[in-house]
Amino acid sequence: MSSLLSIKNLGVNFDTARGSLEAVHGVDIEIPAGTSVGVVGESGSGKTVMCRAAMGLLQGSNVKRSGTVIFDGHELTAMSKEEVRNLFGSGMAMIFQDPMTALNPVRRIGSQLSEGLRVRLEMSKKDAMVRSKELLELVRIPNPTAVLNSFPYQLSGGMRQRVMIAIAIACNPKLLFADEPTTALDVTVQAQILQLLRELREDLKMSMVLVTHDLGVVAGNTDYVAVMYAGEVVEYAPTTKLFADMRMPYTEALLESIPKVDHKSGTRLAVIAGRLPNPTDRGAGCSFAPRCKYAQEKCHKEHPELKKDPDGHLYRCWYPIGVAL
């Protein structure tokens, strides 16, 4: 399988008042065409920054990016802002946790949706409106004409996310970055949006990077999973492999902390005590060591290097689960 997106040794540093903040470090991921890849980790672990860097979106003066990103044969890391922007829409597109921040609150949905089509695809006003309505039907909005005439605040959170998806898929992108698209929604609406994304991926032959903090969401919606901790991808494997045979103590802890419907009521939830290390001051050893129940002396002193099982399963741990030492 060929890679649609290939990320090699990606690093992102921000210059801040408190010194250099290493938000992403040494990320290596290959995303095969036609697949869905989950990126999971706690808040602040670097999921959004990693995705934005992979899309070539982080180009501020206080940002230092290192490594290479190759998308569909183009080396993004060597391209100018304009060249990267041209890849948007038909190459890559993205949706976010809070659609409200991405939609203009004072313009009707129809004009926001059709504007992109007119600019990008040079459609006439009339054609763009017709296509906008089709797009709303494609994302299963039951009353597309009414929605075209609505303002964002008149729609429910789930409907707004459907509109965002319609905007994102308007130019048939090859890769959709979905950054916590369902975190702000009810479980019932979350299930609907995830189903919609599954169907669209199939119909449009689209790949997807699905960012979430919930391993439950990852399980039914991805082919591969990257687990992030403190700016690093600490484990990367096919989804079924990850759940059946995980290597990282962090992944295990993350899975145990999910409240499950088949737990007996009144049982205490497992927690990951403590929190992420300060990103401006990571220390020498494994970043997870202060919270890890398997940590040994070496973990506090030496940073674990990336290891690879013969089947391609990647992890960063001195004492991985299920591996005889």
Add this chain to the structure above:
Amino acid sequence: MLVSDRGGVVMAGSGTAHMRNTVDSVLTVRDLTIEFRVAKDKIVKAVSGLSFDVIRGETLAIVGESGCGKTTLARAVLQLPPPNSGEVVLDGTDLTLLPKENLRSARTSMQMIFQDPISSLDPRMTVHQLIDEPLEIWDRGTRAERDERINNLLNNVGLEPELVLNRRSYEFSGGQCQRISIARALALDPRVLICDEPVSALDVSIQAQILNLLQDMKDQFGLTMVFISHDLAVVKAVSNRVMVMYLGKICEVAPPDVLYAKPAHHYTRALLDSVPIADPTRQKKTELLQGEPPSPMNPPSGCRFRTRCHAASVRCAEHEPELQEVAPGQFVACHHPIV
């Protein structure tokens, strides 16, 4: 049909078969109706004839989709604002009948924690001021006594007093803000704590920490709790009784282990099916609940869930189902319950 004092037509409720009517009930809500007039001839029927009771030391979970009336219900229990009709009896006193002054002091024994941990704390106040405020207003002790109380509360919720006392809410993460909110809510030693989606805005690992903390605080402070959520998985660990709501009415009430193992209402079943399963080999192939709840301005006749229910019959449109006991402690309002 009754006509409420604000001009709306009060709909019949889903019944009272689940009421336990015991002297141990700390909070009893009877026939509560809350409606908002949003235009001349438009009335939002947020909560319609709803009753429930919470027994001392119990945690009642209230679960339902966004917009089903959970927050409105919680606020009406606190008389913020008071309901259009119905009773809210706290320790034998009907709050809806109390004059304003008495209400203020009665309300100190019932506190609420909100969904958005960061914006529910005043960013201009330090953590010390935030927790001191209720103590000062109600004149609980000398300066030194209050300071000691604040330190104890912070320790209880797992925060280091020296590290947090002089900082403000925007300097903290969502999980830490929720800990501060809990400390503040406990300051006056309430008997009842109402938590409105306290973990919905937090990520999974922090969620578990806050759920455990609430459980610890309940034991330590002898609290009676109402815990609101849209996610059935979240409430399982912390509740003794679960009440499922849809469009301002009750669908089902049962102890958690019964409700999760054998849901009797079609809506409960749908809510359970929408919880993601963290196991790629056990993905469900069930039909998803389609669409969104209809507008509470114009709720469907009969069973309010019928427009999305695959088991709906003519009877469901014509007659409103009332709660009936289908198994010990399990009450369901449905004409064709799942058996």
